[in-house]
Every structure is written in C-alpha cells, then in structure tokens.
Amino acid sequence: MRFLSIVGNSFGCSASGERLVSAARDGDLQEAKALLEYNPRLARYSTFGVRNSPLHYSAAQGHHEIVSLLLESGVDINLRNYRGQTALMQACQHGHWEVVQTLVLFRANIHRADYLNGGTALHLAALNGHSRCIRLLLADYIPSIPDLWNILRKRSNREESISEFDEGALCQVINRPADGGITALHMAALNGHVETLQLLLDLGASLSEVTVEDGTTIDLIGAGSTPLHYAACGGNAQCCQILIARGACLAAENANGWTPLMVARSWHRGWLEEILSTQPEVQSRTISSSYLSLPLMSIVKIARECGWRNNDSLPTCQDPCVVCLERKCTVAAEGCDHEFCTKCALYLCSMNSSSTVSQCPLGSIACPLCRNGIVSFVKLPGTKPLVKEIARTSLSLSFCTCSGEGPEPTSLTTPFYKPDFHCSRISPLGSSFRSLSCQRFSSVKLNSSLCMGAPDTSPSLVPCTVDRNLRNHLARCSRSGLRRSASHSESRRSWFSALNQYVATGSGC
Numbered sequence: 166m167r168f169l170s171i172v173g174n175s176f177g178c179s180a181s182g183e184r185l186v187s188a189a190r191d192g193d194l195q196e197a198k199a200l201l202e203y204n205p206r207l208a209r210y211s212t213f214g215v216r217n218s219p220l221h222y223s224a225a226q227g228h229h230e231i232v233s234l235l236l237e238s239g240v241d242i243n244l245r246n247y248r249g250q251t252a253l254m255q256a257c258q259h260g261h262w263e264v265v266q267t268l269v270l271f272r273a274n275i276h277r278a279d280y281l282n283g284g285t286a287l288h289l290a291a292l293n294g295h296s297r298c299i300r301l302l303l304a305d306y307i308p309s310i311p312d313l314w315n316i317l318r319k320r321s322n323r324e325e326s327i328s329e330f331d332e333g334a335l336c337q338v339i340n341r342p343a344d345g346g347i348t349a350l351h352m353a354a355l356n357g358h359v360e361t362l363q364l365l366l367d368l369g370a371s372l373s374e375v376t377v378e379d380g381t382t383i384d385l386i387g388a389g390s391t392p393l394h395y396a397a398c399g400g401n402a403q404c405c406q407i408l409i410a411r412g413a414c415l416a417a418e419n420a421n422g423w424t425p426l427m428v429a430r431s432w433h434r435g436w437l438e439e440i441l442s443t444q445p446e447v448q449s450r451t452i453s454s455s456y457l458s459l460p461l462m463s464i465v466k467i468a469r470e471c472g473w474r475n476n477d478s479l480p481t482c483q484d485p486c487v488v489c490l491e492r493k494c495t496v497a498a499e500g501c502d503h504e505f506c507t508k509c510a511l512y513l514c515s516m517n518s519s520s521t522v523s524q525c526p527l528g529s530i531a532c533p534l535c536r537n538g539i540v541s542f543v544k545l546p547g548t549k550p551l552v553k554e555i556a557r558t559s560l561s562l563s564f565c566t567c568s569g570e571g572p573e574p575t576s577l578t579t580p581f582y583k584p585d586f587h588c589s590r591i592s593p594l595g596s597s598f599r600s601l602s603c604q605r606f607s608s609v610k611l612n613s614s615l616c617m618g619a620p621d622t623s624p625s626l627v628p629c630t631v632d633r634n635l636r637n638h639l640a641r642c643s644r645s646g647l648r649r650s651a652s653h654s655e656s657r658r659s660w661f662s663a664l665n666q667y668v669a670t671g672s673g674c
Contacts, residue, residue: 182210182219189219189235192228201238208240216246224252224268227261232268233474242273249280257286257302260295265302266515270468275302275338283344291349291365294358296456299349301515303368306335309463309541311526332369339370345384346377354392354408357401362408363454372413378420386428387421394419397429397437405440415444455518457528460498463541464510467496471544472551473507488513488533495548498539501532510542 181200185207188196197219200207211218220240223231232252236242243251253273256264265286269275278285290298307313308330342348350370353361366372370392378388386398393413396404405425409415418424423431426441486492486506494504505513514530525531525538532539 182207185219186222189223189231190226194230197231197234205238208235208238218244220252221246221255224264225255225259227264229263229267232264236271242271251277254286254289257290257298262297265298269301287349288343288352291361292352294361296360296364299364300456300458304461304465307462309460311540336369339368340374345379348374350392351395354396354404355399357399357404359403360454362404364456366411367454367457387419389419391417393425394428397425398432400434402440405437453527458514459528460530460539460541461514464514467544468507468511470550471548473511495545496542497545498532499541499543501535501537503532503534
C-alpha cells in the first residue's frame, strides 16, 4: 500500500507539473498562482528529455509576470535545459525585454554559455538583433556618468580613475567569443542588424577580433575572419559602411587569403563591391546607437534595493507618479529633478530611445516632462529599502513550538486578539503546507503544550480525540482552501470557523 501511495503521489506531481508548464507557456497567471499555492515545489519541475522548466517556457513566451511569480517561489534563476540554456538566454533569443529586465533585476547570470556552441545571452540577442535586451544585459557595466562615451572613445584627457567603471570588464563581456571565436559583433554583422551593430561598437566591441579554427563549428568563410568579413557575407551595405567608418581594415585577409571584397564576390554580393573596394579618404560622421542608456545602472541599483513592483498607491496619495498616476514617487531625475516611481523610471530607461538633443550627453534619456536629458536617477529621501519576506505559498498548517512573547504576526488578517506568545515554525520536509502563526482566540486560552502536531500525521493544532465528523470537516475546508483560489476568502472563513470549533471542542481533552 505504501508503494502504491508513493507511485500515486509521483503521478500526481507529474500531472501538476505539466499543468504548471502549460500555464507558463500559455500565460495563465491565475492557474500558475493556484498551482504554486498548492505546491511551491512545482516551480522546480522540468519536462522529460528537453528539461525545460516552467521558467524556461514563460521566458521564451514573454510572460514576465509568471517569470516574477516563479522566481519569488524559489526556483533557480540560472536553471539549464538539456542544451545548457537558461531562461535569460531564451528571453534574449526571442527579444522579450520585459522578461530580461525582470531576470536582470533578480541578478541572473549573464555569463553562462550553452552546451551547443558556447554562446551567451549576449550572443543570442545580437544574433537576432534585440538591442533593447543588450542594453539591459549590460546595465551593471555602464555607469551613469555624463562623459562615459568620451572615455570609451579615448577622447578624454581625464587622468583620474572612475571607481564605478571597469572598462576592462565591459570589453571582456562585449568581446567574449563563442565556439570558433565568433563574437556578438560578428553575429550582428552577419545578420545585418544595424542598430545592434552600432550599439556594440559604441560599447567598445573590437573590430579586430577574428574567428579561429574549431572543429565543433561550421565556418563557411574561413578562420581569421573579422566582423567586416561577416558583414560582407551577410550582404548588408549599411553594416559594411558603419564598420569601415569605425576603422575596419579592407585589406584584412582570413586563413583562406580572402579579403572582405573577395568574400562578397564569393557569396554574390555584387552591390558591395564599390563599398569594399576603396578606403574612403575622409572618415564619414558615424551615428551613435539610439539604444544607449546612461541612467539604467542607477535605476537598476535603486530597484534592487528598494523594490520596483510594490504598489504603494493609496486612494489619498498626495504626490503620485505623473506617468502612471498609481504609485508614489520614489526616485528623481538628476538635473531636472522631476520625480517618478521606480517602475516607470525602469520602463523609461529600458524601453525608450536615448535623447537626440545636441545639448544633452550622449546616451541620456529624454525626460517625458521637460525633454531634458536624464543621465542618472537618485533615491528620494523617504524611500525605504526593501524588506525581504518569506513568500507565502498556500493556506495550511505546519508544526510550531511556542515560547515566550513575540511580535504580532501580520501575515494573516484574522478576527483574533493580539497574541502574547511567539511560534517558531518547523515545517516537515515532505510537506507542501505553509506555516500558520498560532494566535490567541477570543474565547479559548491556548496552552503551548497543545501546539505540537505529530510529524507522521496530517498537521493539526491539538492532538486530542474529538468528534471524527468535525475533524473531517476541518480537513475538507483545508483542502478546499488549497484547490479553489477563486473563492479563497470564503474557504478561509470556513476553515477558521471549523478551526475555532475544533479547538473549543478539544480544550477539555
């Protein structure tokens, strides 16, 4: 019988896991919440064979709210599938920048490489031309300082070092090669993604990085190829012009002895012959990417410290954010001092293109109120750091030991009086139940000796013999509270009513 019970539980968990996978793939937030409330461990479920977790499916489909829900349920943010891809890689591959924003704020590892070709999330974003995702991936490497781009282009005479800017670390991330020595710039050039090419060059991507001989990759151009070779193979004239204007060498030869012009001819890109045949005498003016975002690092730091999704909105809010009119202002733009909530400031830096006003620093974001360039955000004096709380997952009981006086629990709103004792919760390993604070009832004095349940039985407050029908009614109410998220409040009231009756009946045992 015990074996049959174990098998039945495994089948049940598998079915629930598949339901969570379907909810994550289809964007059914309510279904995902109900399943995770029933069993938080379902967040770690992975499909057979490909080993895609619900986090992978929700990230690949762009359901950022479900991604946040899964991360708060304790799932490993860097979980890999059978190809070694993380949720961040799949979000970058499909261009879901809101998912990328959420994963970056939860500190996802951007340096992980997949097992197939050694590509990172940056390679996948560049391969598909998702410049907004690249902007978010590199948020921790680009400081919010006005003259950053002069420093990157070696046109500044400043000798003092900037402690918050590690140019070497940024260049290492930008120029990291995948298998065969292919960089993100190679991929953007090959596929003709002009905006991504400009952004990578502005961030310090190297024009002289060449591919290498590698038996694990198929190289149709040859080892020793530069990004200009790949742009000639791709056939995008604008990419070739930008690379040449930035200083790419037209005479560079790869291992096959081919120049970029020869590559263009071999791939029948006749329209590139004039561009690749003669080096321009005068360097043309290069246009910078509109996806530069200087204030992103400052707002990401504030969001991690103080939160960004909490709704501090009140009906009587005196000073709401002028963008959403729902949440109170938590940050201010340096320079113009206009105030916003953290979430709107995040979206402003992640979504909009940078300011094109000539007086503003390159990479600044235009303020939606005064159109001045925003370089960084600062935290308002009244903004408090985020207090991390243990996520509550389901309405049920666990075992507790009571000792002394403690603070009033604020996790559940109940009609009980303030307790004068504290419960240290001990949850059994195999239990999917949530801890519940022991509180004083209005008509019953609860002794601490009655607060320990038996680990090998269903969780209960008092181990006394009471009417079996009443105990069964209590169990049914508890199960209904787990299964019916739509009528959660009615189930909770029914559950507490039965609980009150249960304790009152067992007080004389």
